[in-house]
Amino acid sequence: MAGGGMKRSLLHNLRILLGAALSAALLQPSEAAAHLVTTGMGPVYDGIGHLLLTPEDLVPALAMSLYAGMRGRAPGRRALFLFPLAWLLGGFAGLSASGTPTFPLPAISFLLLGALIAADLRMPDNIFTVLALAVGIMHGFFNGIALKAGPSGLGLLGIMAALFVLVAIVSAFVLSLKPPWARIAVRVAGSWVAAMGLLMIGWFFRGQG
Amino acid sequence: MNFLTWGLAFALYLAWPASVLAHVEQGQAVGFITGLEHPWSGLDHVLAMIAVGIWGAQLGNPALWILPVTFPMVMSLGAMMGLLGIPLPGIEIGIAVSAILLGTMVLGEVKPKLYIAAVMVGFFAIFHGHAHGTELPAGQSGLLYSMGFVIATGVLHGIGITIGLIHRWPAGKLALRGAGAFIAAMGFVFLWQAVA
Numbered sequence: 001m002a003g004g005g006m007k008r009s010l011l012h013n014l015r016i017l018l019g020a021a022l023s024a025a026l027l028q029p030s031e032a033a034a035h036l037v038t039t040g041m042g043p044v045y046d047g048i049g050h051l052l053l054t055p056e057d058l059v060p061a062l063a064m065s066l067y068a069g070m071r072g073r074a075p076g077r078r079a080l081f082l083f084p085l086a087w088l089l090g091g092f093a094g095l096s097a098s099g100t101p102t103f104p105l106p107a108i109s110f111l112l113l114g115a116l117i118a119a120d121l122r123m124p125d126n127i128f129t130v131l132a133l134a135v136g137i138m139h140g141f142f143n144g145i146a147l148k149a150g151p152s153g154l155g156l157l158g159i160m161a162a163l164f165v166l167v168a169i170v171s172a173f174v175l176s177l178k179p180p181w182a183r184i185a186v187r188v189a190g191s192w193v194a195a196m197g198l199l200m201i202g203w204f205f206r207g208q209g
Numbered sequence: 210m211n212f213l214t215w216g217l218a219f220a221l222y223l224a225w226p227a228s229v230l231a232h233v234e235q236g237q238a239v240g241f242i243t244g245l246e247h248p249w250s251g252l253d254h255v256l257a258m259i260a261v262g263i264w265g266a267q268l269g270n271p272a273l274w275i276l277p278v279t280f281p282m283v284m285s286l287g288a289m290m291g292l293l294g295i296p297l298p299g300i301e302i303g304i305a306v307s308a309i310l311l312g313t314m315v316l317g318e319v320k321p322k323l324y325i326a327a328v329m330v331g332f333f334a335i336f337h338g339h340a341h342g343t344e345l346p347a348g349q350s351g352l353l354y355s356m357g358f359v360i361a362t363g364v365l366h367g368i369g370i371t372i373g374l375i376h377r378w379p380a381g382k383l384a385l386r387g388a389g390a391f392i393a394a395m396g397f398v399f400l401w402q403a404v405a
Binding site for chain 2: 118197
């Protein structure tokens, strides 16, 4: 019994170590290449513009909203509040970080969220919450790094506000869809997002991402 | 607003020149347009995509949407193989054979088990992805090219499905079988060109 417990504990620690090593490898910084949006209307609007004109961020945000809508009211409400908040927190973490990860993490969001939508995969609400938090923090982290040289914290607030509106509209739209074909259309859109994720990974390895 | 309006608005957004960026970027909108145009530039790809849509319509639910979901995902896998430099022998032959077999399926209104249809479509998608998904002109955005490419492929499937809706009428069934025969015949032309 004691031996079994020790083995479980060892495996648990090993998993944590592997997770930490993988995270460290993925978040290895490289030179930042930010493309900031200047709207001329102040940092909050610059942040909104950044989100709306950056497909790497906008598509996963839309995908998360679609998936939240597919999962129903309760997950939709969780995503509505937690996803923008996680994005903001990740953003503040990014403001104090340097460089960007070398691995194309946004491509992983595309692939993961797209596959979840295409499969219309049901998952426990808690796991959905973790997913929304993880995706939000990751993209927010990148935004934080990118916005450091521009609209900074106020830009992140603009992004959070835009995300709140985006998630509210898109997830409510998906929730309202009644005909079966409409849900299928959402799943097809998810498969497209996943396909883009795969291609992004390919472009990254080819050096054209 | 219907899906078409949303789709058009989204396409307009993607094609919008990024003139408000602080850094002068080039090739962003062009990448999307290039990706959007590319699947239409090869008749072999166009006919195979439309055949997938028509066959899905003939098979009915759930193949109607499973085939067009399977195709772009596996096609991207093929494109990724190409981007990673993994060679795939006989690409042009594979594409030509895809037109022949998919056309034949439509011609004969063949109704295999769903997984067999999905595997068949997925198998040929690798060839199409490997051949067409990797041709990004220098200086253009890979992401936007990918978006355009995937969306255009999906639109071609949509056209095939829409054409396939005439399957509910007897004359429509006949017309679809005729379309299948045409696609298969064109597949033989592509095969001839590939091996000649």
